[in-house]
Amino acid sequence: MARKISLFVPCFVDQLQPEVAVDTVKVLRHVGCEVDFPADQTCCGQPAFNSGFWEEARPCAERFLRVFKDAEVIVCPSGSCTTMVRVFYPELVSSGAMHDEAVALGKRTFELSEFLVKVMGLTDVGAAFPHTVTYHASCHGLRELKLRDEPLRLLRGVKGLKLVDMLRSDECCGFGGTFATKFESISVAMGESKCDSVAVTGAEYVTAIDPSCLMHVQGILGRRKDRARTIHLASILASEASA
Amino acid sequence: MSTNIPTPTPAGETSSALTAAQKFLRDAATKSADLVHREIIRKNMDSYDAAHNRGRARIKDWEAARRKCQEIKREAINNLDKYLLQFEKKVLERGGHVFWAANGDEACAYIKDLAVSRGVKTVVKSKSMVTEEMHLAPVLEEAGIRVWETDLGEFIVQLRNEAPYHIVTPAMHLDRNQIRDLFREKLGEDIPDADPQKLVALARRKLREAFFAAEMGISGANFLVADAGAVAITTNEGNGRLSTSLPRIHVAVTGIEKMIPRLEDLGTLWPVLATSGTGQPITTYSTLIGGPKRADEADGPEEFHVVLLDNGRSGLLANAEEREVLHCIRCGACLNICPVYRNIGGHTYNTTYPGPIGSVLTPHLRGSEFQHLSYASSLCGACTSVCPVNINLHHHLLHNRRDFTKAGGGKPGERMQFKLWRTAMLHPRLFAFGGWMMRRSLRLLYGMGLAGTALDPMRAWSRKRTPVPLPTQSFRAHWKKDLWKAGLRKKEPGRNAGGDQ
Amino acid sequence: MAISNSSREAILARIREGLRTPAPPIGDKTFYGPIFEAVGNPLERFQQECKANLMECLLTADAAGSAQALAQVLQSLPDGEVFVQDDPVLRRLITVASSQRQIRWSSQGGPLEKSQATVTLADALIAQTGSVFVSASCGGRGASVVAPTHIVYATEKQLVPDLVTALRKATADGRLERNSYACVISGSSRTADIEKILVQGAHGPMRLAVIVEIGA
Numbered sequence: 001m002a003r004k005i006s007l008f009v010p011c012f013v014d015q016l017q018p019e020v021a022v023d024t025v026k027v028l029r030h031v032g033c034e035v036d037f038p039a040d041q042t043c044c045g046q047p048a049f050n051s052g053f054w055e056e057a058r059p060c061a062e063r064f065l066r067v068f069k070d071a072e073v074i075v076c077p078s079g080s081c082t083t084m085v086r087v088f089y090p091e092l093v094s095s096g097a098m099h100d101e102a103v104a105l106g107k108r109t110f111e112l113s114e115f116l117v118k119v120m121g122l123t124d125v126g127a128a129f130p131h132t133v134t135y136h137a138s139c140h141g142l143r144e145l146k147l148r149d150e151p152l153r154l155l156r157g158v159k160g161l162k163l164v165d166m167l168r169s170d171e172c173c174g175f176g177g178t179f180a181t182k183f184e185s186i187s188v189a190m191g192e193s194k195c196d197s198v199a200v201t202g203a204e205y206v207t208a209i210d211p212s213c214l215m216h217v218q219g220i221l222g223r224r225k226d227r228a229r230t231i232h233l234a235s236i237l238a239s240e241a242s243a
Numbered sequence: 244m245s246t247n248i249p250t251p252t253p254a255g256e257t258s259s260a261l262t263a264a265q266k267f268l269r270d271a272a273t274k275s276a277d278l279v280h281r282e283i284i285r286k287n288m289d290s291y292d293a294a295h296n297r298g299r300a301r302i303k304d305w306e307a308a309r310r311k312c313q314e315i316k317r318e319a320i321n322n323l324d325k326y327l328l329q330f331e332k333k334v335l336e337r338g339g340h341v342f343w344a345a346n347g348d349e350a351c352a353y354i355k356d357l358a359v360s361r362g363v364k365t366v367v368k369s370k371s372m373v374t375e376e377m378h379l380a381p382v383l384e385e386a387g388i389r390v391w392e393t394d395l396g397e398f399i400v401q402l403r404n405e406a407p408y409h410i411v412t413p414a415m416h417l418d419r420n421q422i423r424d425l426f427r428e429k430l431g432e433d434i435p436d437a438d439p440q441k442l443v444a445l446a447r448r449k450l451r452e453a454f455f456a457a458e459m460g461i462s463g464a465n466f467l468v469a470d471a472g473a474v475a476i477t478t479n480e481g482n483g484r485l486s487t488s489l490p491r492i493h494v495a496v497t498g499i500e501k502m503i504p505r506l507e508d509l510g511t512l513w514p515v516l517a518t519s520g521t522g523q524p525i526t527t528y529s530t531l532i533g534g535p536k537r538a539d540e541a542d543g544p545e546e547f548h549v550v551l552l553d554n555g556r557s558g559l560l561a562n563a564e565e566r567e568v569l570h571c572i573r574c575g576a577c578l579n580i581c582p583v584y585r586n587i588g589g590h591t592y593n594t595t596y597p598g599p600i601g602s603v604l605t606p607h608l609r610g611s612e613f614q615h616l617s618y619a620s621s622l623c624g625a626c627t628s629v630c631p632v633n634i635n636l637h638h639h640l641l642h643n644r645r646d647f648t649k650a651g652g653g654k655p656g657e658r659m660q661f662k663l664w665r666t667a668m669l670h671p672r673l674f675a676f677g678g679w680m681m682r683r684s685l686r687l688l689y690g691m692g693l694a695g696t697a698l699d700p701m702r703a704w705s706r707k708r709t710p711v712p713l714p715t716q717s718f719r720a721h722w723k724k725d726l727w728k729a730g731l732r733k734k735e736p737g738r739n740a741g742g743d744q
Numbered sequence: 745m746a747i748s749n750s751s752r753e754a755i756l757a758r759i760r761e762g763l764r765t766p767a768p769p770i771g772d773k774t775f776y777g778p779i780f781e782a783v784g785n786p787l788e789r790f791q792q793e794c795k796a797n798l799m800e801c802l803l804t805a806d807a808a809g810s811a812q813a814l815a816q817v818l819q820s821l822p823d824g825e826v827f828v829q830d831d832p833v834l835r836r837l838i839t840v841a842s843s844q845r846q847i848r849w850s851s852q853g854g855p856l857e858k859s860q861a862t863v864t865l866a867d868a869l870i871a872q873t874g875s876v877f878v879s880a881s882c883g884g885r886g887a888s889v890v891a892p893t894h895i896v897y898a899t900e901k902q903l904v905p906d907l908v909t910a911l912r913k914a915t916a917d918g919r920l921e922r923n924s925y926a927c928v929i930s931g932s933s934r935t936a937d938i939e940k941i942l943v944q945g946a947h948g949p950m951r952l953a954v955i956v957e958i959g960a
Binding site for chain 1: 268271272275276281582583585586587618619620621622623624625627628641643644645646647648649653657658661662664665667668669670671674678681682701703704706707708709710711712713714716717718719721722723
Binding site: 286287290291301302303304306307308309310311313317320321322323324327328337341342343344345349393394395396399412413414415417418419422439440442443444446447450451454455470471472473479480481482484485487488489499505506507509510511513514521524525526527528529530531532533534535536537540541542543547551553557558560561562563564566567633 | 941945
């Protein structure tokens with residue numbers, strides 16, 4: 001009995017990192033889910049919300065609620081966007097019937113690793129990725145969604161993957177949305193500390209559940225010409241999975 | 244090894260040419276690029292992390308401890324008037340004085356007038372962030388009174404004419420050689436091998452003279468205990484003890500929010516404060532002072548004054564959503580864990596209270612000029628995760644941002660930008676088209692080698708990072724075309740959203 | 745000096761007005777403790793914590809043993825005056841422990857800078873943190889902080905398991921009604937302000953020695 005999944009694709013994944021969403025679809029299909037992409041979706045509203053423009057963010061949130069109204073289960077390959085829906089929508093859409101909808105929607109919206117491990121009860125999705133990989137614990141997933149083990153358990157279930165622990169894996173990479181450009185120097189310094197931690201592990205790849213973190217870290221790894229490359233967890237899990 | 248410390252900038256002073264926000268950006272850029280500074284702070288923080296984790300492991304149920312401390316402070320703050328009156332009554336009964344100051348100026352005036360009228364020539368001070376907030380030392384010095392900071396870290400930054408770098412470890416940014424050089428220059432004594440033991444012994448000798456000569460000792464308060472009518476002061480060095488034992492007048496200066504209901508509450512708060520602050524099970528000297536020396540006591544000050552400072556705290560109290568910010572016990576844990584603090588250091592904030600708590604608090608105490616601090620955060624939430632009284636610090640930063648824009652703050656261009664953004668987000672075709680345009684034009688621009696230049700709208704990204712990826716197809720285009728072609732998605736009746744690319 | 749406390753009413757009024765809006769609720773309690781590890785054997789725990797606090801803990805069996813322990817500590821100190829809390833118990837103890845030293849009694853005032861050591865009683869000992877709980881009645885304020893060595897004479901009966909118990913007792917006793925000052929001391933004076941390196945003997949005593957008479 002196939003689960004019906006509605007895919008929630010973060011706006012910047014849609015535009016800048018589509019492979020993350022493609023791989024998410026592959027993984028979900030591989031574990032037997034029916035995947036739908038409500039093409040009316042745009043953005044969850046996080047950029048405006050984080051900048052303090054809640055009046056501009058609220059219509060996005062309300063629209064999101066409408067677009068996903070009939071979704072049974074929503075899966076998103078991003079900890080920060082899932083957090084926006086589950087943790088912050090109830091505060092942003094604070095009153096009326098839409099508030100209750102927001103609460104209910106949050107309960108059936110999951111980040112990818114959360115969905116696979118906690119809802120589907122899986123840790124082995126049939127992936128093979130024979131490389132050394134180190135894990136960066138993205139802040140929203142870790143502290144707002146309380147996902148500490150789930151991504152690691154999935155990584156350990158990948159054939160041939162050698163998982164190497166990173167020191168200070170839970171230290172923020174420095175992306176932080178508009179922070180990355182508004183406070184460029186601090187963001188880059190934080191990213192450099194993160195890349196130093198990655199370099200110490202000697203891993204070929206650094207992975208995370210948040211594509212925005214990875215985009216920022218890749219930007220610095222690339223600038224430093226470091227050995228490691230970023231790869232989203234979905235892409236690791238989709239490797240060897242049938243398309 | 245030298246670190247570039249900015250020349251005299253007493254906390255709170257802004258350069259007249261730059262706004263506070265501009266100065267912050269400039270100093271943050273300098274400090275973030277300072278690899279020597281980064282290394283010093285990294286070493287300090289690693290040491291703190293290890294001690295802190297050991298300390299937390301000593302406590303059987305850390306979450307229960309946090310919850311209890313949160314409840315104690317919540318009870319105190321939400322009944323603050325009642326507890327302040329209970330406290331005041333006891334202190335007055337014992338012959339102490341209680342002065343309520345609406346703002347820093349009133350508090351400084353009271354203390355200065357007291358000192359002058361009592362013929363005070365020398366003051367010894369134990370650590371008090373509130374006295375920094377009030378800029379007390381310059382007021383006293385102007386009246387011809389010599390002020391000695393006695394906490395070693397504070398003593399060091401005072402000699403450098405600098406603000407404290409950190410609320411618990413004021414001289415964290417300096418190494419032993421710099422301190423040796425400072426002592427040689429300012430105290431006239433050299434310690435060639437810069438041995439910390441000898442440096443401390445030198446400071447002790449010099450400050451001893453001050454302790455015994457001072458007519459007035461000024462302390463802060465870590466807590467105000469309502470049922471005992473006592474001021475609780477904790478130090479490791481013993482300077483808080485000497486400042487409040489030897490001089491004939493003791494003035495305790497405190498924010499009104501330091502209140503706790505009962506003496507036994509310290510049984511939880513003292514270990515938690517020490518664990519979060521330094522990783523110790525308890526601070527060495529946990530002192531309680533309820534009044535001036537009694538007739539049957541061997542020694543002690545003849546006069547005891549408590550100065551209760553409001554300075555914006557009652558305003559913050561009235562904001563029910565933000566009220567819990569007043570629960571802060573000033574442990575410094577949020578500063579220590581904050582990746583932004585670790586990169587820019589304490590001085591860059593240019594406020595009395597730096598770090599996450601400072602970023603949350605300062606716009607409320609000092610106004611929207613400091614609201615940039617609420618934005619100078621990636622909202623990682625590490626601060627909230629370590630706060631021993633469970634203050635939801637990073638969510639309060641979000642609230643600050645919301646209130647700031649609601650009041651019309653922020654660059655005028657930004658509000659317009661988000662209005663346009665909103666329009667795009669409400670119309671999927673516009674969103675898809677806009678995204679496609681952006682990718683296409685950036686690909687063109689970067690193809691001409693203009694990434695990171697003045698023509699690049701994303702230059703704040705591309706200057707120091709390889710440019711953002713610019714795929715030719717968005718996911719929604721991919722979904723429409725390829726995933727459809729592969730026969731892997733059901734045909735959707737009538738819908739054609741998403742645009743071409 | 746007349747105190748014009750004109751802001752007092754304004755501040756209280758602002759607080760009261762502000763508190764009319766209740767704070768948002770906090771979540772249900774899910775962590776109930778106990779917060780701290782239970783103290784099994786108080787004496788053992790006290791000794792462990794003293795060691796960790798860099799304090800000396802000297803167990804003795806009787807008054808004679810205590811006098812001997814005191815004598816030993818005093819002998820290890822340079823020549824000079826010793827400040828002692830003026831209490832009958834300590835008067836007896838000092839007579840046995842040291843006839844050579846110049847003694848300054850607390851009834852004469854506080855300790856002087858030249859004091860080599862101070863000797864006091866305590867109000868309580870606390871096992872949980874290896875602490876000595878003193879107050880003004882233990883020879884005054886300076887007695888526990890001025891001299892480079894502080895010696896405490898206490899008995900096992902004074903030992904309580906934890907901080908909360910000690911503080912509750914202090915409240916019940918009216919400790920702060922009868923004393924203008926009290927202090928929970930958990931080690932020798934120290935600082936880590938230089939490169940986070942622990943250095944003992946900042947402004948307070950470098951050495952804290954606690955003589956604990958068992959069974960007394």
